Amino acid sequence: xxxxxxxxxxxxxxxxxxxxxxxxxxxxxxxxxxxxxxxxxxxxxxxxxxxxxxxxxxxxxxxxxxxxxxxxxxxxxxxxxxxxxxxxxxxxxxxxxxxxxxxxxxxxxxxxxxxxxxxxxxxxxxxxxxxxxxxxxxxxxxxxxxxxxxxxxxxxxxxxxxxxxxxxxxxxxxxxxxxxxxxxxxxxxxxxxxxxxxxxxxxxxxxxxxxxxxx
Numbered sequence: 001x002x003x004x005x006x007x008x009x010x011x012x013x014x015x016x017x018x019x020x021x022x023x024x025x026x027x028x029x030x031x032x033x034x035x036x037x038x039x040x041x042x043x044x045x046x047x048x049x050x051x052x053x054x055x056x057x058x059x060x061x062x063x064x065x066x067x068x069x070x071x072x073x074x075x076x077x078x079x080x081x082x083x084x085x086x087x088x089x090x091x092x093x094x095x096x097x098x099x100x101x102x103x104x105x106x107x108x109x110x111x112x113x114x115x116x117x118x119x120x121x122x123x124x125x126x127x128x129x130x131x132x133x134x135x136x137x138x139x140x141x142x143x144x145x146x147x148x149x150x151x152x153x154x155x156x157x158x159x160x161x162x163x164x165x166x167x168x169x170x171x172x173x174x175x176x177x178x179x180x181x182x183x184x185x186x187x188x189x190x191x192x193x194x195x196x197x198x199x200x201x202x203x204x205x206x207x208x209x210x211x212x213x214x215x
Contacts, residue, residue, distance in 0.1 A: 037152050037186030040214035046193040047207055053198040055131040065139065066126045068146035078147045078154070079120050085149075086156045087115075105158040106183070107175035112158075119162040121155045122146065123184070124191045127167035132197035151194055152187035169199075171206035178213065185210035 037043055069077045075096035083098045084090050090101035098115045105112065112118055124132075126146060134142055148154065165173045175184050185207050192199060199207070 037190035043186040066146040067143040118156045119159045121162045125167040169203040171202035181210040182214035
């Protein structure tokens with residue numbers, strides 16, 4: 001058993017053999033994975049800058065159009081890196097498969113020690129991204145989005161909540177822990193603003209309401 005923090009530190013420096021510079025540039029493996037979005041005032045400004053649209057059709061969509069959990073080098077994939085950054089006391093095998101640690105799901109505050117009981121949620125779901133603009137992207141850009149380790153797009157959460165959320169936006173689904181609504185809204189806005197994705201009018205209204213919970 002071993003921690004993989006040393007691996008992450010080396011990867012951040014870009015010195016590991018086989019590192020893909022484009023992944024490092026867009027994903028920031030050595031950055032604060034899942035780091036919070038901007039302050040509420042800045043998030044409100046970013047929300048105002050988002051384009052409101054009914055969205056594109058879902059024709060042609062599949063999760064395979066967003067290659068995810070790609071290799072980050074030395075046996076680690078994107079899921080491994082998210083679990084390492086968002087947990088404490090994380091241990092892994094020599095092949096970089098996470099075996100144990102301590103995690104708290106931000107959506108409901110539940111604690112876990114078994115990584116298999118967690119799923120990695122795309123804060124902005126892949127299907128939502130597709131109809132918000134990603135349908136017109138190249139597969140390479142969709143891969144970057146699906147493995148974005150710089151924006152607060154990937155969160156280790158309770159599996160059942162990730163499944164209940166599905167591809168719903170904040171007008172349809174919100175984390176059960178109301179205390180997390182402010183963070184969820186700012187995270188969602190950060191991702192959509194950076195990737196230049198659109199929002200529906202209902203989605204924009206829900207995000208504005210959730211920003212109202214920020215203290």
